[in-house]
Amino acid sequence: MTTICLCAIFRNEQRNVRRCLDALLSVIDCVSICDTGSDDDTPAAIEGWGRDRGVPVRVHHAPFRDFGHNRSLSFELARAAYPEADYMLLLDADMVLRIEPGWDKSSLSADQYLLRQRQGRLEYWNTRLVRAALPWRCIGVTHEYWTCDQVHARERLGSLWIDDRGDGGCKADKFERDRRLLAAGIEDADTPPALRTRYLFYLGQTLRDMGQLDAALDAYTRRVAAGGWGEEVWYAMHEAAKLRERLGHDASAVVDAHLAAYRFRPVRAETLVSLAAWYRQREDWPMARLHAEAARGTPRPDDILFVDDDVYAWKADDEAAIAAYWTGDPVRSFGLCQRLLDGDRLPEAQRTRVEANRDHSAPAMLRDTSRHPHAQIAAITDSLADGRRDGDVTLTITTCKRLALFEKTVDSFLNCCTDVDAVARFVCIDDNSDAADRERMRSRYPFFEFVFKDEHEKGHALSMNRLRAMIDTPYWLHLEDDWHFFVTTDYIARARQVLDWSPEVAQVLFNRNYAETLEDRALVGGIVRRAGAGGHRYVEHEYLADDDDRLQFFRRHPPGARSNVWWPHFSLRPSLMRTDDVLAIGRFDESGSHFELEFARRYVQAGLKSAFLDTIAAVHTGRLTTQRGAAVANAYDLNGLPQFGTGNPV
Numbered sequence: 166m167t168t169i170c171l172c173a174i175f176r177n178e179q180r181n182v183r184r185c186l187d188a189l190l191s192v193i194d195c196v197s198i199c200d201t202g203s204d205d206d207t208p209a210a211i212e213g214w215g216r217d218r219g220v221p222v223r224v225h226h227a228p229f230r231d232f233g234h235n236r237s238l239s240f241e242l243a244r245a246a247y248p249e250a251d252y253m254l255l256l257d258a259d260m261v262l263r264i265e266p267g268w269d270k271s272s273l274s275a276d277q278y279l280l281r282q283r284q285g286r287l288e289y290w291n292t293r294l295v296r297a298a299l300p301w302r303c304i305g306v307t308h309e310y311w312t313c314d315q316v317h318a319r320e321r322l323g324s325l326w327i328d329d330r331g332d333g334g335c336k337a338d339k340f341e342r343d344r345r346l347l348a349a350g351i352e353d354a355d356t357p358p359a360l361r362t363r364y365l366f367y368l369g370q371t372l373r374d375m376g377q378l379d380a381a382l383d384a385y386t387r388r389v390a391a392g393g394w395g396e397e398v399w400y401a402m403h404e405a406a407k408l409r410e411r412l413g414h415d416a417s418a419v420v421d422a423h424l425a426a427y428r429f430r431p432v433r434a435e436t437l438v439s440l441a442a443w444y445r446q447r448e449d450w451p452m453a454r455l456h457a458e459a460a461r462g463t464p465r466p467d468d469i470l471f472v473d474d475d476v477y478a479w480k481a482d483d484e485a486a487i488a489a490y491w492t493g494d495p496v497r498s499f500g501l502c503q504r505l506l507d508g509d510r511l512p513e514a515q516r517t518r519v520e521a522n523r524d525h526s527a528p529a530m531l532r533d534t535s536r537h538p539h540a541q542i543a544a545i546t547d548s549l550a551d552g553r554r555d556g557d558v559t560l561t562i563t564t565c566k567r568l569a570l571f572e573k574t575v576d577s578f579l580n581c582c583t584d585v586d587a588v589a590r591f592v593c594i595d596d597n598s599d600a601a602d603r604e605r606m607r608s609r610y611p612f613f614e615f616v617f618k619d620e621h622e623k624g625h626a627l628s629m630n631r632l633r634a635m636i637d638t639p640y641w642l643h644l645e646d647d648w649h650f651f652v653t654t655d656y657i658a659r660a661r662q663v664l665d666w667s668p669e670v671a672q673v674l675f676n677r678n679y680a681e682t683l684e685d686r687a688l689v690g691g692i693v694r695r696a697g698a699g700g701h702r703y704v705e706h707e708y709l710a711d712d713d714d715r716l717q718f719f720r721r722h723p724p725g726a727r728s729n730v731w732w733p734h735f736s737l738r739p740s741l742m743r744t745d746d747v748l749a750i751g752r753f754d755e756s757g758s759h760f761e762l763e764f765a766r767r768y769v770q771a772g773l774k775s776a777f778l779d780t781i782a783a784v785h786t787g788r789l790t791t792q793r794g795a796a797v798a799n800a801y802d803l804n805g806l807p808q809f810g811t812g813n814p815v
Contacts, residue, residue: 167270168194170250170297172243174235175211176201178258178333182210186218188262192270192325193254195221197243201229221247231346236303236311243297250297255311259333268324276317279469284329290321290469305360306346308367343371362391366401373404382408395430396470402426403436410443419443434463438476441484454488461485478510486522495526496533502526503652506780509695509702517686524683524781530651531784534577537609541579545591546612556589558657558741559638563628564646565596568605570786575610577650577783578739584655589638590614594628626753626760629737633748640664641742647787648739650675652780660741663703663776666696670705670776671746671768675739677704677777679729681785690718690728691777704777708733708769734775735765739783746773 171193175182186196196215200208208224215222223246229235236255243253252273256262260282278294292311295301301313347368350356356364369384385405389398406422420440427436437460444453460481466472473480486501502523505511511519548554564571579585594616595603603617616631632643640661660673678688691704709715709730718730750767757763768775 167251167273168247168249169252169254169270169294170194170243170247171196171198171256172239172253173197173256173258174199174201174232174239175203175207175258176229177203177205177207179203179205179207179210181258181330181333182207183214184261185256185258186211186214186220189254189256190218190220191264192262192268193220195223195247195250197223197225197239197246199225199227199235199239199242201227201235223247231306233303233305233309236309237301240301240303247297253295253297253301255293255295256327257329257333259330261328261330263326263328265324265326274318275320277311277313277319278322279319280322281326282329283326283474284331286473286475287471288474289471291327293327294322294325305363306350307343308347308363308370340371340375344368344375347371359393362388362393363397365391366397369401369404373408378408378412382412396468399426399430399433400471402429403433403439406436407439432463432466433468433472434460434481435473435476437463438480438484441481441488445484445487448491450488450491454485454492457481457485457488475512479505479508479512479515483515483519486519490522490526495529499523499526499530503654503780507654507701520686520781524686527651527683527784531577531649534580534649534651534653535573536580537572537576538579541585542610542612545579545585548586549612554586554589556587557638558588558640558642559590559592559636559744560588560642560644561592561594561632561636562644562646563594563596563625563632564598564606565623566598566602567646567787568598568602571606571646572609573786574644574646574648574650577648578644581650581653581782582656583653584657587657588642592616592632592635594618594631596623596625596628624755626755626757629753629760630755633752636744636748639744641744641747642740643737643742644739645737645787647785648783649786650739650783652782654778654780654782656778656782657741659701659703659778662696662701664741664743666700667694667705667774667776669772669774671773672735672740672742672775673703674736674775674777675741675780675782677779677781678706679732679736679738679777680781681738681789683781683784685727686781687726688728689722689726690730693779694776702779704779706734706775706777733762733765733769734773735761735768736775737761740775746771 169192171186171189175198196211198211211224212222225239225242227235227238240253243250276296276299277292279290280293282289282291282293295311295313296317299313299315299317301311303309303311347364350364351361351368365384365388369381369388372381372384382405385401385408388401389405392398402422403426406419406426409419409422423436423440423443437456441453441457441460444456460476465477482501482505486498486505489495489501490498502519505519506516506523562571562574591613593606593610593613595606596618597620603615606613607615618628640657642657656675660675663670663673678685678691680686680688690707692707693702694705695702707730709718710733715730718728719726750764750771754760754763
């Protein structure tokens with residue numbers, strides 16, 4: 166059986182001991198830590214953790230000299246304490262080990278494993294697991310590295326990675342301590358040339374972080390001139406170019422420095438994104454777009470040194486989207502923003518900004534999705550005629566004397582829904598339109614089953630009851646005739662994923678938080694969730710029936726915040742529903758004062774919830790909720806009916 170020992174040096178880490186060690190419980194078999202002079206109760210905390218968890222622990226003591234010396238000593242002490250250990254796990258107290266599916270220590274066979282180490286947006290591979298039987302030693306006064314003179318097998322290990330929190334107990338004077346150690350190492354005549362170049366690189370890093378920009382630029386320049394490891398040379402060039410920006414150097418010097426770094430190592434897109442941002446700040450949009458698009462075409466490299474994961478995950482797309490908009494290509498800009506919002510790599514703090522950027526391009530998408538989809542309509546009609554549609558969704562739509570809005574709703578949905586093939590039936594119920602409009606509806610959309618109600622059958626609740634009696638598929642996609650879709654996506658598959666994942670969710674609406682307009686992206690509330698590991702992001706509706714709960718909710722948000730937390734789960738706005746659950750609620754109340762609200766309350770009483778795709782995918786083209794009482798007519802006005810009966814909703 167493979168055994169692993171934690172080998173580390175700690176100092177003043179009492180507050181981090183349990184966080185670090187608890188994360189290792191399923192990985193390690195024993196612990197050997199060398200305390201280098203703690204002023205707090207770090208040694209007692211380590212020993213107490215071992216007793217509590219039943220893990221063998223040894224704490225050693227040695228004064229700090231430099232990191233290379235003390236880590237090498239800690240390795241020898243660990244080998245002596247636990248000679249049976251097969252591997253040494255090399256961590257610091259401010260690191261948290263993360264375990265991915267597939268981790269199996271019995272499968273370990275190499276002598277040296279590099280683990281991904283993430284600190285903020287930076288990611289790099291570092292030696293963190295080594296075979297204990299080999300004579301490992303640590304080199305360098307600080308920013309040290311592990312080496313072994315014997316021939317050994319090295320691999321990358323993807324099933325473990327390190328979340329480097331950077332909040333260790335001895336970080337208060339880290340930069341000044343590192344600057345002192347590195348400067349002394351550079352001046353030491355006994356320092357090997359290769360190690361001296363490494364010290365120059367980390368001196369540049371340290372001086373940059375201390376805000377000594379001119380001195381940092383000098384150190385980076387000296388490191389580039391020294392040559393050696395390509396990744397480190399490139400990073401020094403990259404940082405030197407950014408320092409020239411910060412120091413206000415001439416524009417040509419800044420650009421030349423960035424381009425020199427790119428030419429030196431074109432597999433790194435960080436330089437291109439830096440240039441795109443630099444041109445963006447100067448509103449040179451064609452050049453910004455040129456470099457951002459080039460960055461987008463650069464795959465994430467296999468480099469091990471300080472790869473800025475954000476560049477490859479979202480920053481290149483973000484810069485390209487902004488530049489595309491300002492170079493007159495809103496469709497491209499919209500698509501890139503939507504790609505970011507649909508993915509899982511965009512930081513939460515960036516979502517609001519990117520969604521707002523997307524919506525600057527929405528007018529172009531609204532125009533683009535308004536076209537009548539002749540070819541798609543012909544294909545749907547043909548597939549229905551020869552029995553080739555075997556989907557499990559029924560699409561229904563209600564309409565009333567609003568032909569232009571109806572056409573825009575159907576056309577835009579067909580243009581935007583990429584998985585409309587899942588729809589087996591299309592049913593439209595029309596409330597009292599004239600004969601000419603009905604004939605046009607039939608001719609333009611021959612694949613619909615039309616139910617034409619007469620003057621004596623009018624009413625929205627009655628239409629919904631007629632429709633519910635016609636649904637014979639597991640899923641029900643319902644639209645009303647006053648929506649304009651502008652986001653192209655697989656609405657049905659995304660909504661089904663949520664319905665299949667969460668049994669208590671029986672409806673997934675296509676707009677977040679019951680939104681009607683682009684500005685409704687600012688509506689607050691809702692609980693962000695994901696439909697399983699690797700599943701799509703969605704928002705569960707947050708319904709607060711109690712006045713006090715709503716008061717407390719709004720106190721948590723800025724003054725003036727708007728929300729729909731007052732409305733229950735369930736709405737007739739565009740959505741996909743699980744048919745059996747919705748039918749089980751019963752019929753819509755045709756005599757009630759507000760049949761939709763009354764149905765929603767019964768839906769909640771049944772223990773069901775609604776959720777939303779995390780987007781604004783369509784805009785309401787009819788009268789808005791905020792326009793009640795205004796001169797804008799809605800379907801109820803056109804049909805000569807009161808929308809809310811004679812009572813008042815409560």
